Amino acid sequence: MVSRQAGLLLAALVALAGVSVVGGEVVDAPPTLTVENDGDTTYRVTAYTVESVEDALLTNFRVTTPAGENRLVTYSQLVWPAGYRNVTVTDSVPSQQVTVPPNEAVETEIRVWEPGDVTIYIIEEPDDETHVWSDMKACTERQQEHSIRLRDGYEGGGSTCASDLDLLFR
Template identity: 50%
Template sequence: MVSRRTIALLLGSALVIGYVQYDTVSGPFKPTLTVENNDTTAYQLSAYTVESREQAMYLNFEVTTRDGEHRLKTLSQLIWPDGDRNVTLADDGVPTQQITVAPGETVTTTIDGWTRGDVTVYLGEKVADNGTHVYTRVRTCPRTGQEHSLTVEEAGTSGSATCA
């Protein structure tokens, strides 16, 4: 026969494990990202997590400009795509995640490295066009249960975010 103490320990352990993976009110702990590619070329999406929106705007990226010049730009300079290519994070210690989405593919993933209160930055590049930067979004949500989505089409990109 199993003792009440053993049952209590098992239930307590299950609750702790459940809390680590899920916020009991809001759903999954880490933000989820769904990227749908309705274009005829592949896209690479990079996700970065930082502590604040201000910190996000000062992230440094190495880029190749339209004119072929290699230079450093902050995220605040990349908010509106301007034909930059090969956008690469230059700062150390920033949790980074990259996914490539083929034409006609839909990919859903969780954003690793995110902790409650962090800001998520997304940068999208068109793979077939020498990695041309086409998309930037900064998502701020202090709660768990976030759902971010991006749809890529030949005519452009659209996205949404739900902050539970």
């Protein structure tokens, strides 16, 4: 009888934690991204997911420099804006885009994320495809919440990463 009660208790904890169990394994929920645009410009945010921080830093992008040259750069060279335009990933990595109009907020799940992935965000003005900012979220745990605030460019952001214990008390 004790094993039956333990099984019921485990099932209740999983239900309270808000995760699904399929075939005996916990299914990880993708990160939630909230982008708040407090400015007068529309922004496009593209999320890319890769397996590790090292892979993220070495992800290749084709850009147009302020002088009009086409150049290949890595994410590590996109961390700070340098006047690049037309930032386009050249590596085969999953991506997802969201466009945020002026004075609006958009919330979405990063569906291309898999457990353990690192998320790269490239923020651009879609009218002239000017690179505004880049951000990387290295949290690999489930139940992540990412946020980006925009006002005349990148204003800030953050992330929350839940541990396995946080999941039980959510």
